[in-house]
Amino acid sequence: MYVCNCNGVTRAEVDEAIAAGAGQPEHxxxxxxxxxxxxRCLPEIADGIACGGMARIGSLVAAE
Ligand code: FES
Incomplete structure:
Protein backbone atom coordinates (compact mmCIF):
# COMPACT_ATOMS: atom_id res chain seq x y z
CA MET A 1 0.00 0.00 0.00
CA TYR A 2 1.40 3.37 -0.98
CA VAL A 3 1.74 6.12 1.59
CA CYS A 4 3.27 8.57 -0.87
CA ASN A 5 1.52 8.30 -4.22
CA CYS A 6 3.70 10.96 -5.82
CA ASN A 7 6.87 8.96 -5.23
CA GLY A 8 5.48 5.42 -4.96
CA VAL A 9 6.74 4.96 -1.39
CA THR A 10 5.03 2.12 0.49
CA ARG A 11 4.25 1.65 4.18
CA ALA A 12 7.04 -0.92 4.42
CA GLU A 13 9.49 1.53 2.87
CA VAL A 14 8.41 4.25 5.30
CA ASP A 15 9.00 1.82 8.19
CA GLU A 16 12.40 0.91 6.77
CA ALA A 17 13.41 4.58 6.74
CA ILE A 18 12.09 5.13 10.29
CA ALA A 19 14.04 2.09 11.50
CA ALA A 20 17.13 3.56 9.85
CA GLY A 21 16.70 6.74 11.87
CA ALA A 22 14.61 9.09 9.73
CA GLY A 23 13.06 11.55 12.16
CA GLN A 24 11.22 13.88 9.76
CA PRO A 25 8.82 13.02 6.93
CA GLU A 26 11.17 14.67 4.45
CA HIS A 27 13.99 12.42 5.71
CA ARG A 40 -0.28 15.20 1.25
CA CYS A 41 1.57 12.19 2.67
CA LEU A 42 3.65 14.18 5.15
CA PRO A 43 1.11 14.18 8.05
CA GLU A 44 0.64 10.41 7.72
CA ILE A 45 4.40 9.83 7.66
CA ALA A 46 4.74 12.12 10.71
CA ASP A 47 2.15 9.96 12.51
CA GLY A 48 4.21 6.91 11.58
CA ILE A 49 7.34 8.48 13.03
CA ALA A 50 5.50 9.45 16.23
CA CYS A 51 4.19 5.89 16.65
CA GLY A 52 7.51 4.20 15.88
CA GLY A 53 6.42 2.92 12.47
CA MET A 54 3.42 2.69 10.15
CA ALA A 55 2.72 -0.90 11.25
CA ARG A 56 2.20 0.29 14.82
CA ILE A 57 -0.50 2.79 13.78
CA GLY A 58 -2.80 -0.09 12.81
CA SER A 59 -2.15 -2.00 16.03
CA LEU A 60 -2.74 1.10 18.17
CA VAL A 61 -6.06 1.81 16.40
CA ALA A 62 -7.11 -1.83 16.77
CA ALA A 63 -6.36 -1.70 20.50
CA GLU A 64 -8.74 1.23 21.07
S1 FES B 1 1.80 11.96 -1.80
FE1 FES B 1 2.51 13.75 -2.79
S2 FES B 1 4.45 14.08 -1.88
FE2 FES B 1 3.78 12.22 -1.02
Whole structure:
Protein backbone atom coordinates (compact mmCIF):
# COMPACT_ATOMS: atom_id res chain seq x y z
CA MET A 1 0.00 0.00 0.00
CA TYR A 2 1.40 3.37 -0.98
CA VAL A 3 1.74 6.12 1.59
CA CYS A 4 3.27 8.57 -0.87
CA ASN A 5 1.52 8.30 -4.22
CA CYS A 6 3.70 10.96 -5.82
CA ASN A 7 6.87 8.96 -5.23
CA GLY A 8 5.48 5.42 -4.96
CA VAL A 9 6.74 4.96 -1.39
CA THR A 10 5.03 2.12 0.49
CA ARG A 11 4.25 1.65 4.18
CA ALA A 12 7.04 -0.92 4.42
CA GLU A 13 9.49 1.53 2.87
CA VAL A 14 8.41 4.25 5.30
CA ASP A 15 9.00 1.82 8.19
CA GLU A 16 12.40 0.91 6.77
CA ALA A 17 13.41 4.58 6.74
CA ILE A 18 12.09 5.13 10.29
CA ALA A 19 14.04 2.09 11.50
CA ALA A 20 17.13 3.56 9.85
CA GLY A 21 16.70 6.74 11.87
CA ALA A 22 14.61 9.09 9.73
CA GLY A 23 13.06 11.55 12.16
CA GLN A 24 11.22 13.88 9.76
CA PRO A 25 8.82 13.02 6.93
CA GLU A 26 11.17 14.67 4.45
CA HIS A 27 13.99 12.42 5.71
CA UNK A 28 11.83 9.35 5.12
CA UNK A 29 11.36 10.34 1.48
CA UNK A 30 15.03 11.32 1.13
CA UNK A 31 16.02 7.87 2.44
CA UNK A 32 14.44 6.50 -0.74
CA UNK A 33 15.92 9.17 -3.00
CA UNK A 34 12.69 11.20 -3.16
CA UNK A 35 11.45 14.58 -2.02
CA UNK A 36 7.97 15.90 -1.25
CA UNK A 37 5.85 16.88 -4.23
CA UNK A 38 2.25 17.61 -3.18
CA UNK A 39 2.98 17.05 0.54
CA ARG A 40 -0.28 15.20 1.25
CA CYS A 41 1.57 12.19 2.67
CA LEU A 42 3.65 14.18 5.15
CA PRO A 43 1.11 14.18 8.05
CA GLU A 44 0.64 10.41 7.72
CA ILE A 45 4.40 9.83 7.66
CA ALA A 46 4.74 12.12 10.71
CA ASP A 47 2.15 9.96 12.51
CA GLY A 48 4.21 6.91 11.58
CA ILE A 49 7.34 8.48 13.03
CA ALA A 50 5.50 9.45 16.23
CA CYS A 51 4.19 5.89 16.65
CA GLY A 52 7.51 4.20 15.88
CA GLY A 53 6.42 2.92 12.47
CA MET A 54 3.42 2.69 10.15
CA ALA A 55 2.72 -0.90 11.25
CA ARG A 56 2.20 0.29 14.82
CA ILE A 57 -0.50 2.79 13.78
CA GLY A 58 -2.80 -0.09 12.81
CA SER A 59 -2.15 -2.00 16.03
CA LEU A 60 -2.74 1.10 18.17
CA VAL A 61 -6.06 1.81 16.40
CA ALA A 62 -7.11 -1.83 16.77
CA ALA A 63 -6.36 -1.70 20.50
CA GLU A 64 -8.74 1.23 21.07
S1 FES B 1 1.80 11.96 -1.80
FE1 FES B 1 3.78 12.22 -1.02
S2 FES B 1 4.45 14.08 -1.88
FE2 FES B 1 2.51 13.75 -2.79
Missing amino acids: VLAHHGCEPCCG
